[in-house]
Amino acid sequence: MNDTLLFMRQLISRPLQVSAMAPSSRFLGKAMAKDLGPHTGRVVEFGPGTGRLTEGILNAGVAPENLTLFEMNPEFVTYLRDRFPGVTVHLAGAESAPQMVEKGVGAVISGVPLLSMPMALRRTIMAAAFEILRPDGVYVQFTYRGRPALEESQIKSLGLTWKQTAFVPLNLPPARVHTFRRA
Template sequence: MEKLMFLTKFLRSPRDIGSITPSSRFLAKAMVKPVDWNSAKHVAELGAGTGVFTKYIDRLRSPECKVVIFEQDRGMRQRLERLYPELHYHHDACQITSAMKQYGINQFDYILSGLPFTNFSQELRDEIMNEVEKALKPGGMFVAFQFSLQMRKQLSERFERVSLDFVPMNVLPAFVYRCEKAR
């Protein structure tokens, strides 16, 4: 059912969804691996889709960890709200800092992203990345996956350290960027 919903959304709006199928469990595990779940107090997920990463985030987080899920698609967001009612939800990744205020968060320790940046205009990429930079605490980490290395230069210009993992067991194989903000 999840895959059918994802495919339907992709066919209606491929630029917004970015993939024909949800991410694999291998990619999901690679995305949540960099997070220190014992110390994380504030985590955001951008572009949650059907909740492949959300499931792991909810399972691994401590009870004190406040999580905000950003998903533009109303149907997908409502589904996630039903599945994970203890998390917080917002519709627009361009409004990370205003959502933080709404939920009483000063800064995020980690921001995980499944957004298809390759499909976005440079203006939209910059708008989202400006929000990410403002929202992350010093020493915080932005973790994002992409199907290409197109974002490498832009991320290297914004973050103190950028490292990559390659996840071949996914349709399509993906790169996981781990981007650390300067302290």
């Protein structure tokens, strides 16, 4: 089955969890991974779906053995394990990353639909990312809206800063890339 068809079928069966009308474009995959490379070390991806951002991460030069994925949908996990040999794929929520990944990760690339989640879960997921990230590590999140996934006060309380690092019109819908780091 091709990845768009698989994505659409999962969107119909689990609309809240998938929460996007189509897989990300390769332009968004490239923008999300633009500062990554072999120098980044270990990379974790949250919510890879059918792997459009995973492709961008690997194309940027991250070695498969340095990439770990957290995906909650078993159909996507089966597809990802087959499509990306050498990459570690966990059937688990992003929020469980600190229990499953050693600290010292260089970047967390996230496609989880944070803005569709309750505020407490958004904060838990961001906090989980920064628990495994090394001090100069970055959390990169795409969004279809202009604002970040957390309130400014929550971003501050986690000790973070953020900026928009890309706008990708060639995506359905157009997307923004927000990069968070420790202040």
